[in-house]
Amino acid sequence: MPTTADILIETLIDWQVDTIFGLPGDGINGVMEALRTRQDRIRFIQVRHEESAAFMACAYAKWTGKLGVCLATSGPGGTHLLTGLYDARLDQAPVLAITGMQFHDLIETFTQQDVDLTRAFSDVAIFNAQVSDAAHMESVASLACRSALAKRGVAHLSIANDVQEETLDDASRSKRNRPSHTPDLWFEGSGLPADEQVEKAAEILNGASKVAILAGRGALNARRELAEVADLLGAPVAKALLxxxxxxxDHPHTTGGIGILGTLPSQEAMEECDALLIVGSTFPYIEYYPKPGQARGVQIDRDPQRVGLRYPVEAGLVGDAAAALRMLNPRLKRKEDRGFLEKAQAGMRRWREMMAQSESKPDMPLKPQVVSRAFGRRLPDNAILAVDSGQNTEMAARHIDMKDGQAFGVSGTLASMACGLPYAIAAGIAFPGRPVFAVVGDGGFAMQLGEFSTAVRYRIPLKVLVLKNNMLNQIAWEQMMFLGNPQFGCELQPIDFAMAAEAMGGIGxxxxxxxEVESLLDAxxxxxxxxxxxxxxDAYEPMMPPKMPPDYARNFRQALPETPGREAIEASVAEEPLKTMIAEDRQERDQGQKS
Structure with missing residues (x-):
């Protein structure tokens, strides 16, 4: 007779779940036994910290499009999952979290690890249930999987450790709960937008003379259609990080990233366009969109709740991006005037020249742009690249080019540190044998350093570039630019990461x-x-937006006199390309004073 845990794992197998990331504990041992007896059909990937398990489940869902699953014991094991689960919630990745609980008859009695995880998960989860017995598990296991996939969010099942081992014979089945009344099937909708909205979108885009496109993660499976619409509209394509x-x-239509980590041509396209087509993105930084009223808006998104969320739109195409563009593109007239696109392309040539200046400096200390560019240049055509959150994200966004056939992942809306290594490991588990790479900072890497041993254990073909400046560098520049305060509290105790890698059985x-960069990277x-x-x-290499807003520049100048390393920072901003970025701000400020 199957136990509650057996029913859960068999249900996951029926839903084509092949991998679970987690860490054992006495509160989850019944589920671990169900996994042990099914090792030939479902893999258990042991991590070193539950936060990593949740990050890996989120990344696995992003990389594969399938349901990601993570597992943790009761109490602190469950609460450790939360950061990675919020990453899944905010980036709309389907994830199932399974947690243990104390004995069912000791709940709320102040026993050991007496944490009500369903209450703790109430904000992060779109489906959240405490399983009462095996008959209940028959109903909720499939529903949890279906809910995570349908709503592209987090589902959570919490199971008392004694309930995990109870059988169906032990269950008190109600007469209304008939066996097998819930199917283990996924019925996907058509994902097609309303025809009248497609017609409205075509009218707006055909009537505009300067169309800009903003593409996000929702466009990843619509590459051909995105390239086609960009060509028809003569539109530059700015890309949100996801x-x-x-x-x-290197596509002729793309202007690279947008926002503080983006490019000047992307920002200029947003400032000058008279129509904006958003494809699969809710990029959160509203200040980088066109001014309301400047451009007519069209948005494609699978989630109707997110249409018009960042910018007012007149046409909302609710559905899959590729399907929506296949409906839209035949109704568009090819724009003969390519002036707007050509201006953006000229801007990109200048931008690349500026970036090349920073990527070729022989300075000492070593500039992060130099090693980042050299690292990215070596990525093979089928590479998977994961990055962490911090100044290393800027290095990857601006100085590592993605080729056709390569994949890229990061904690997007949550922008959590410590995501880069778990994301990379999840990629290696999802696609065995495919080369995996990561760019991380020393701050984020140190948070989950032990997880490198997981990469060693599972023989992930992983190369991790750690940009070590002994500083939480992005935070330091944000203190200065956002608030005008000198850097404080951002220095880090140095760690020898190469030696740590060797100690864990890897190579450092x-x-x-x-x-030395080229020869060392070759090796x-x-x-x-x-x-x-x-x-x-270099710890004093500033992190600058493509165009300094006047308040950022003012705050930066205010903070600089009391900031450690002032002379080194001043020397950096006196050189290209930072000199030009600062000059852009001066020109804008001078024009404002004249007017």
Whole structure:
């Protein structure tokens, strides 16, 4: 007779779940036994911290489009999942979290690990249930999977450890709860927008003379259709970070990223367009969109709740991006005037020249742009790249080009540190044998450093570039630019990450001089197995937006006199490309004073 845990795992197998990320504990041992006896049909990937398990489940769902699953014990095991689960919630990744609980008759008695995880998960989960017995599990296991996939969010099942081992014979089945009344099937909708909205969108876009496109993660499976609509409209395509792989970075229509980590041509396209087509993105930084009333808006999104969320739109195409564009594109007239696109392309040539200046500096300390560009240039055509949150994100966004066939992942809306390594490991588990790469900062990497041993254990073909500046660098620049305060509390105690990699059974390299970068990366890329490349880089290399807003520039100048390393920072901003970025701000400020 199957136990509650057996029913759960058999249901997951029926839903084509092949991998569960987690860490054992006494509150989840019944589920662990169900996994042990089914090792030939479902994999258990042991992590070193439950937060990583949730990040991996989220990333696995993003990489594959399938349901990601994570597992944790009662009390602190469950609460450790929350950061990774919020990553899934905010980036709309379907994830099922399974947690244990204390004995069912000791709940709310102040016993050990007496945490009501259903209450703790009430904000993060779109489906959230405490399982009462095996008969209840028959009903809720499928519903949890279906809910996570249908709503692209987090489902949570919490099971008391004694309930996990109870059988169907032990269950008190009500007469209304008939066996097998819920199917283990997924019925997907058509994902097609309303025809009248498609017609309205075509009217708006055909009537505009300067169309800009903003593409996000929802456009990843619509690359061909996105390239077609960009060509028809003569439109530059700015990419939100989650949509970095939506078009190759060398595509003639793309202007690269948008926002503080983006490019100047993307920002200029948004400032000058008279129509905006948003494809699969709710990029959160509203200040980088066109001004309301400047441009007519069209948006494609699977979630009607998100249409018009960031920018007012007149036509909302609710559905799959590829399907919506296949309906829209035949109704568009090819624009003969390519002036708007050509201006953006000229801007991109200038932008690339500026970036090349920072990518070729022989300076000491080593500039992070130099090693980032050299690392990215070596990525093979089928590479998967994961990045962490911090200044390393800027390095990957601006200095590593995505090619056609490559994949890119990051904690998007949550922008959590410590995501890069778990994301990369999940990619290696999802696509065995495919080369995996990560760019991380020393701050985020240290948070989940032990997880590198997971990459060693599962023989992930992983190369991790650690930009080590002994500083929480993005936070330091935000303190200065956002508030006008000197950097404080951001210095980090140095860690020898190359030595740590060796201690965990991997391979470690360290580089600190520009002239050593090429040869060292050649050696690191030739090495087999998980590799850490520790790049000791300039802690005083500023993180700048493509165009400095006047308040950022004013705050930066205010904070600089009391900031440690002032002389080094001043030397950096006196050189290209930062000199030009600052000059853009001065021109804008001078024009404002004249007017």
């Amino acid at each position: 949509g970095k792989a939506a078009l190759p970075d 390299y360290s580089v600190s001089r520009a002239e 690191a890329f030739a090495a087999e197995g998980p590799v850490v490349i520790e790049a000791v880089v």
